[in-house]
Amino acid sequence: MTKGIYKRGKIYWIRYAGLDGKIIYESSHSDKFRDAESLLIKQKQGVREGKVLEPAKKILNHAFKELADEYRKWSSSQRSYKSKKYFIDQLVERFGNLPLRHFSTRLLEQYQTERIEKGNKPATINRHTACIKHMFTKAVQWDMVEEFALKKVRQVKQLEERNRRLRYLLEDESKNLIDKCDQHLKPIVVMALNTGMRKSEILTLRWENIDLANKLILLADTKNNEPRQIPINMTLKTQLDKLPQRIDGGYVFYDPRSDKPYQDIKKSFAKALRNAGIKNFHFHDLRHTFASHLVMKGVDIMTVRELLGHKTLSMTLRYSHLAPSHKTRAVNVLDDASNTRMNYTKSIQSEEVCGE
Secondary structure (H helix, E strand, C coil), rough: CCCCCCECCCCCEEECCCCCCEEEEEEEECCCHHHHHHHHHHHHHHHCCCCCCCCCCCCCCCCCHHHHHHHCCCCCCCCHHHHHHHHHHHHHHCCCCEEEHHHHHHHHHHHHHHHHHHHHHHHHHHHHHHHHHHHHHHHHHHHCCCCCHHHHHHHHCCCCCCCCCCCCCCCHHHHHHHHHCCCCCCHHHHHHHCCCCCHHHCCCCCCHHEEECCCCCECCCCCCCCCCCEEEEEHHHHHHHCCCCCCCECCEEECCCEECCCCHHHHHHHHHHHHHHHCCCCCHHHHHHHHHHHHHHHCHHHHHHHHCCCCCCCHHHHHHHHCCHHHHHHHHHHHHHHHHHHHHHHHHHHHHHHHH
């Protein structure tokens, strides 16, 4: 037994000298030796740094479903709650009654394997893993589990994603899709094709975020929590000019029957795709179409990244293969240099001939 660690029944306790030299006795609230050892090291370090230490709080043995209930309440006001709730429900179905202290790296890696065998894509499984990692982060903050459980969960690595999807429409296909859209859907699709905005950004857009005089859309609430400005071209401005502008600065796209913004447009978009004869296409692919057309028309990757609001350049580089012309221009520079050397050589030779 390590000095400073002892047992009372099944629970390990620790003892160490405080700042005043008095011996402090403290329960680790765990029946595992390594948990007590970690706590002892932490508390001794605090004493060396001159910190006033608080005894470790007694944490009850919470089940995963209890954490899920608290996490749902906390995340219900977030923009991503709809998709996150779906992940939480699936995790509860698998781990509901399991105590949080029983989670381990191996357990979650086995869960990843189970999802793969069920045919889930790595990207989907990674969303599950990211969700459970964040849930355990909040669990520690809410005193529902000790840090050792969080450390085990954090050791689970994300799977390599090889299913990056890049589907875009040709210009004729884009025009055909717009023609097949219902009246309420047409301006929404035109905005997506001419701004690269996400569906959630479009459906929550308000007139107060649109500056028609300067032809700008100002987005403050974005996926990356970084505001961005998007220029309005003439194609989009023509569509916006046709829409009734609300004096109260309300939503741009709303259902006139309820006077509320559209919650979703899946049915009308699916109908437009069928009528246009377009298959294997999602609304988010309009964003890919916007970026792909810009790159193919010679717009540089950094500008495309700014317009899309990507946090990292690697996300935008998926479109770089659509711009082979920049490689052609690069090697043509060597032609220019070679021609310069040849002309210079000919000039020297001519001078030598004239000199003779």
